[in-house]
Amino acid sequence: MNKHTIAAALGLALASSATLAADAKNVILFIGDGMGPTVLTATRLYKVGEEGDLEMMKLPYAARIKTFSHDAQTTDSAPSMAAYTTGVKMNNEVIGMSSDTVAVAPGKDANGNKSINYCASDNGTPVPTLLELAKAAGKSVGAVTTTELTHATPAATYAHICHRDAAYAIAEQAVPGGAGFNSALKEGVDVLLGGGANHWTPYSADNPKGRADGRDLTKELQDQGYHYVTDKSALAGVASGRVLGLFSQTSHLDYDLDRQAEGAAATQPSLSEMTAKAIDLLAPNDQGYFLMVEGGRIDHALHGTNAKRALADAVALDEAVKTALGKVDLNETLVVVTADHDHTMTLNGYAAKGNKVLDLVKDKEGNPALDADGNPYTALVFGNGPNRPDHRTALTSEQVSADDYQQETGVELSSETHGGGDVMLFADGPGSRAFKGTFDNTQVFGKIKAALGL
The missing domain is CATH 3.40.720.10 (Alkaline Phosphatase, subunit A)
Structure with missing residues (x-):
């Protein structure tokens, strides 16, 4: 195939692409x-x-x-x-x-x-x-x-x-x-x-x-x-x-x-x-x-x-x-x-497959993972926002699955x-x-x- 044939074929291909683009x-x-x-x-x-x-x-x-x-x-x-x-x-x-x-x-x-x-x-x-x-x-x-x-x-x-x-x-x-x-x-x-x-x-x-x-x-x-x-x-x-x-x-x-x-x-x-x-x-x-x-x-x-x-x-x-x-x-x-x-928002911890994403982080036996102070934590948390507790306390699945629950944040701000x-x-x-x-x-x-x- 000579250079003129290649150019013509390329031109047709470009024209075809343009046509497809405007379809x-x-x-x-x-x-x-x-x-x-x-x-x-x-x-x-x-x-x-x-x-x-x-x-x-x-x-x-x-x-x-x-x-x-x-x-x-x-x-x-x-x-x-x-x-x-x-x-x-x-x-x-x-x-x-x-x-x-x-x-x-x-x-x-x-x-x-x-x-x-x-x-x-x-x-x-x-x-x-x-x-x-x-x-x-x-x-x-x-x-x-x-x-x-x-x-x-x-x-x-x-x-x-x-x-x-x-x-x-x-x-x-x-x-x-x-x-x-x-x-x-x-x-x-x-x-x-x-x-x-x-x-x-x-x-x-x-x-x-x-x-x-x-x-x-x-x-x-x-x-x-x-x-x-x-x-x-x-x-x-x-x-x-x-x-x-x-x-x-x-x-x-x-x-x-x-x-x-x-x-x-x-x-x-x-x-x-x-x-x-x-x-x-x-x-x-x-x-x-x-x-x-x-x-x-x-x-x-x-x-x-x-x-x-x-x-x-x-x-x-x-x-x-x-x-x-x-x-x-x-x-x-x-x-x-x-x-x-x-x-x-981030998805953190090592929750077992099938763990509810709005729940606490749990292993395959249903045991919650614990932070350095021995408290459970949620699978979803935020980098900043309005819910940073001064001291973390024990959370329950019922509590964190509620409609109005606000996930915890790393930096306290009035709005995430x-x-x-x-x-x-x-x-x-x-x-x-x-x-x-x-x-x-x-x-x-x-x-x-x-x-x-x-």
């Missing part, structure tokens, strides 16, 4: 907030044991993702999620802006809520998100989360702001035709499901964390043709069109452990139910869709060193992945599952911090072969963008 009609990006490698391992042990696999782990392609931000070794959720959605490294607290943007915390309004946006017009510039690029290509888009809809991870799909805490200003960016609207979203985000209705509704005696500007963004969205729903049954009744679902008056949705405890009385949809509905509403678009789904409360439970609720929410995310895989055609839909950052470790990514569908090896979180953006041909 995805749809993308679903799952984010387990704070779901670092130890959380994944612990979730696997909690759900299916040592030899089982989580649904996400069954996806055929895997990678390891570096998560540092532009200005910090250990990132917060704002720049780490924004790295996935924009391909740009940002400073901690910043969402959807250029790397030179300085984080400026919002001020408090007359009602004491942090709703005054101090972002100056000369403080950095917005950078395009995958959601905006998908909209420009005629695709439908959605963001689903168990946190407030204005929280860092969902906000990074549709907003540009110099500080993640400016939740009231973030909400404005999702409202077509209103002041502050992000016009790059064209006619708006098609599916928005999460919590924190107070950021979208006006201040009142009954809504003390409401908007000081008096705007009712839920009404403004309804005037634009959106369905507005506030509970599980109402969401189930939406058959088509655009939808805003806010399932908590203030703050986030319930932890899945608590939602399950409510049983039939639960009014909040599960993450699986929200995911299924979002797919149903987005899929009819012949041009395809981009959907982000976040299991956000994994992170919150970890900050409180409450491993049981963290693992239950990680299982809920895994069930949402299973739900999505059962609804989509992997010949046209790229599914990516990853985390935005790590945490300080993120960890700076790499996180895992799993993928299947068109373009998934690009997700292998170790690479930066900003490169995830490029691989998804290429898969969609944007």
Whole structure:
């Protein structure tokens, strides 16, 4: 084969690869907030044991993702999620802006809520998100989360702001035709499901964390043709069109452990139910869709060193992945599952195979391992956080397996911090072969963008 034949063959191969890379009609990006490698391992042990696999782990392609931000070794959720959605490294607290943007915390309004946006017009510039690029290509888009809809991870799909805490200003960016609207979203985000209705509704005696500007963004969205729903049954009744679902008056949705405890009385949809509905509403678009789904409360439970609720929410995310895989055609839909950052939880000791991960470390006879002072210790502990006893005392299996138990920590802090470790990514569908090896979180953006041909 001469050099011209080789060149021609190489050109065809590259063209073929490019074609394959742009074969995805749809993308679903799952984010387990704070779901670092130890959380994944612990979730696997909690759900299916040592030899089982989580649904996400069954996806055929895997990678390891570096998560540092532009200005910090250990990132917060704002720049780490924004790295996935924009391909740009940002400073901690910043969402959807250029790397030179300085984080400026919002001020408090007359009602004491942090709703005054101090972002100056000369403080950095917005950078395009995958959601905006998908909209420009005629695709439908959605963001689903168990946190407030204005929280860092969902906000990074549709907003540009110099500080993640400016939740009231973030909400404005999702409202077509209103002041502050992000016009790059064209006619708006098609599916928005999460919590924190107070950021979208006006201040009142009954809504003390409401908007000081008096705007009712839920009404403004309804005037634009959106369905507005506030509970599980109402969401189930939406058959088509655009939808805003806010399932908590203030703050986030319930932890899945608590939602399950409510049983039939639960009014909040599960993450699986929200995911299924979002797919149903987005899929009819012949041009395809981009959907982000976040299991956000994994992170919150970890900050409180409450491993049981963290693992239950990680299982809920895994069930949402299973739900999505059962609804989509992997010949046209790229599914990516990853985390935005790590945490300080670790799995320690030499527990026997089959030992419950939320229990004490025990040998195969069921005898607990003992520390230097003769006290049992748990399989899961945290590097830092709010539960560092001055003197360790004897723990029991019943005590450490309780829903509200907080694992012990090495360094006393009011809230456990993120960890700076790499996180895992799993993928299947068109373009998934690009997700292998170790690479930066900003490169995830490029691989998804290429898969969609944007």
